[in-house]
Amino acid sequence: MKRGKVWLAVAGLVIDENGKWLVVKKKYSGLKGMWSLPAGFVNAGEAVDDAVMREVREETGLHTSVKGIVGVRSGVIQNDVSDNMLIFLLECKETYSIQIEEKELWEVAWKSPHELLEDEKTSVMVHEMIEQLAVQNILSPKEGIDPGDQFAYTKYTLFL
Numbered sequence: 052m053k054r055g056k057v058w059l060a061v062a063g064l065v066i067d068e069n070g071k072w073l074v075v076k077k078k079y080s081g082l083k084g085m086w087s088l089p090a091g092f093v094n095a096g097e098a099v100d101d102a103v104m105r106e107v108r109e110e111t112g113l114h115t116s117v118k119g120i121v122g123v124r125s126g127v128i129q130n131d132v133s134d135n136m137l138i139f140l141l142e143c144k145e146t147y148s149i150q151i152e153e154k155e156l157w158e159v160a161w162k163s164p165h166e167l168l169e170d171e172k173t174s175v176m177v178h179e180m181i182e183q184l185a186v187q188n189i190l191s192p193k194e195g196i197d198p199g200d201q202f203a204y205t206k207y208t209l210f211l
Contacts, residue, residue, distance in 0.1 A: 112150025119189035
C-alpha cells in the first residue's frame with residue numbers, strides 16, 4: 052500500500068493481570084529482533100482505535116478492547132516523511148491464547164517491565180514508556196458525540 056509522505060500508525064499496549072506487557076519481535080524494519088509493542092499502519096477508511104485492535108489481533112490472535120491512549124510518537128524521517136503513531140492501552144477480551152503471525156514476527160511474549168528494562172533487545176519506546184509510567188495518564192474514548200451532519204462522519208470518537 053502506498054503511504055505517501057504522512058504516515059499514521061498505531062501500537063497496542065496490553066498488560067495482563069500480573070502486570071506483564073505483551074511484546075513482539077518483528078522479522079523486519081528498524082525494530083527487527085527487538086522487543087516492541089504490536090503495531091502497524093492505519094488503513095484507509097479505518098479509525099485509529101479499530102486499527103490498533105486489528106493489528107494486535109493479526110499479530111497475536113488476541114481480541115482486545117480500547118481503554119485509551121497513553122502516548123503519541125511523532126518524527127520526521129530524512130527530512131521528508133512524517134511518521135506518527137498513537138499508542139493505545141488495550142484490555143484482553145478473552146483468555147490469553149496467543150497465535151503468532153509467523154510471516155511478520157519471530158516471537159510473542161508476556162514480559163514484566165523489569166525484564167524489558169534489563170533486556171538490551173527492548174525498543175527505546177518501550178524503555179521510555181516504562182520509565183515514564185505511561186499508563187498513569189490515559190486519554191479515554193468518548194463515543195456517542197455528534198459533531199454535526201455537515202462532516203458526514205461514519206464513526207466519531209474523542210479521546211479526552
